[in-house]
Amino acid sequence: MRVLVIGAGISGIAMGVRLKRAGIDDFRILDETDGLGGTWRINAYPGAAVDIASLIFQFGFRTHPWQRTHARRHEVLDYLEQVAEEADLERHFVFGTRVTEARWDEDRHRWSVTTAAGEIYRAEVLVSAVGLLSNPNLAAWPGLDTFGGAVMHTQQWRHDVDLADARVAVVGVGSSSAQVVPAIAPVARSVNVFQREPGWVLPKGERTYDAGELRRTSRAWHRRLDRSVQIIRKEWRNLSGRPSYVAGSRRNRAMDQMARDYIGATFADRPDLREAVTPTYPFEGKRVVFSDDFYPALKRDNVRLVPRPVASATPTGLVDVDGEHHEVDVIVTATGFTAAELLSSYEVFGRRGRRLRDTWADGAFAHVGMTVPATRTSTCSSVPTPTVRAPSASIGSPSNRRRGSSLTCAGCSDAVSARSTPTSWPVRHTTPGCSVACGARPGPDRATTSSTPRGGSSRSSTGASRCNGCYSSSAGRSAPTGCAAGRAHERLARAPRP
Structure with a gap:
């Protein structure tokens, strides 16, 4: 196929x-x-x-x-x-x-x-x-296999387990926990929420659309318009100055204060919880949790926040790092994913x-x-992009790598003289059995006589070595800020003169 x-x-x-x-x-x-x-x-x-x-x-x-x-x-x-x-x-x-x-x-x-x-x-x-x-990132506490009740990760939810009038332990305070705790607290006898470290939480303003909004969303062109407006607003916040995830930036300080105000307003009558849920790291140092009902759920009479991680399990419950034993019937691990x-x-x-x-x-x-x-x-479909490196092969645009004074075909590893590398793109390598399109993309000045793919360097007719990651003429030296080639910019030597 x-x-x-x-x-x-x-x-x-x-x-x-x-x-x-x-x-x-x-x-x-x-x-x-x-x-x-x-x-x-x-x-x-x-x-x-x-x-x-x-x-x-x-x-x-x-x-x-x-x-x-x-x-x-x-x-x-x-x-x-x-x-x-x-x-x-x-x-x-x-x-x-x-x-x-x-x-x-x-x-x-x-x-x-x-x-x-x-x-x-x-x-x-x-x-x-x-x-x-x-x-799922599954828990592996000592003694967990001896626990006599039900144990389930949020991703592996057991709908056959009845939580009505049950003593439940929820381990974790991330996004999944922030949705599970408010949902099960009204039916469970008690809920103990184990927190290894607090995270920043902001309200998300969740609600059902009113009749006028439903009429608007029923029109496709309105949906496209509203979607574009929201995306532009979000992007503009990051583009119009240093974004909120940069510690100490004006927007970061503003969001930090917003989160602290939310904590202060919600737990005005519970100073013990206010201190326990306030992070010690900068805003957006970790993923922010958005929830309207997680903080209010922590104030319920049948919900207890345990601001300590779990150390071990017993046949009847969990033991935290301070040695306190918590008897529970069901353990829910909201411990995220690998x-x-x-x-x-x-x-x-x-x-x-x-x-x-x-x-x-x-x-x-x-x-x-x-x-x-x-x-x-x-x-x-899901690979981190901050650590982009020069590839040796890719769909539609296979590449060459430097080896000494020649270029190396990623398809067959044969060395190709940089002097004979064609400037048009793409071209077929002549080695029998190799179907990789070798050659190179010239820089934006299109005056390249020998070049390498993005992440490598090329030399123009003026003699300047040019990085195809950022099109800078400083290939072979430290990568300029924002260069997509990253460390490859520094590793690859300048292409030889033809």
Whole structure:
């Protein structure tokens, strides 16, 4: 087949729609669950909802008449199912299929993808759309296996467990906990919330749209307009000065004060809680939690905030680091996900059998957040972009790397004389069996006689060495601020004169 997509969540659905619009119908979308939706299908805990405006939380190519300012899980799933149905994606989904390995087949020039059932799919292009929130960060406290009650992560919610009149422990105070605690507190006998470290919380202003707003959102052009306005406002706040995530900036100080005012107003009558929930690090030092009802829930008579981490478990409860024992019937771990362990659910082997996990041993990186070295014709939907490095191969624009006084083809590793490297792009390398388009993109002055891809350097007819990451003439020295090539800018030597 042409394309194989792993993951039927938001990214996988978007990829399917784009492939359809590009006239590509020969593709499959695999997912280990029993339906589409990704994290919105498997995270079925009480209170699950988006924490940003619904108008922003949608595809630009298909807006939706939301019923609330912040959509809840069931409405998000309905929306995704509508998008998939309208794009005729149903016949491309293969559910209940867990991928265990993806390996580049050197002989067939295809990706060979193996499932847990032993099935093998082969495709020209492989797209990983498994997302960042697919693998839960499970608790491993000493004695947890001896606990006599139910234990569940928020992602693995057990709907067979009745919380009515139960003593519940919720471990964690992140976004999931901020939604779970207010939802279960009214039915549980008691809720102990264990907090290792407080986080910044802001109200999100969640509500159901009134009749006038519903009429407005029923019109597609109004939805597109309102969505664009919200996005522009958010971007403008960051572009018109130093953004809020820069500690000490004017906007950062303003947001910090806003969060402190919210704490002060909510806990005016509870100085003990006010101190316990106030972080000691700058605003946005960690992900901000948006919730209207988390702080009020902490003030309920049957809710207790334990501002200490869990040390161990016993058959009847949990013990915190101060040695206090808390008897509970149910343990809910709202401990997040292993978001930094990208593609940890299956192994990926690229050219010459190189394992992607080894390539990412020092941290995940990808060119433009998508393509990674030695994994030709593969792309990821969720890879951190701050650590962009020069790629050795990518979809549609394979690259060359410097080796001594020559350029190295990423497709076959043959050395190509920089003097003979064509200036047009793309061109075919002449080594038998190599299908990589070698060559180089000239700099913006288009006077390049020898060049390398983005992340490398090129020399113009004036003799100046030019970095294709930032088009600066300082290639080979320290990377200028904002250079997409990052450390590669410093590593790569200047291209030789022709």
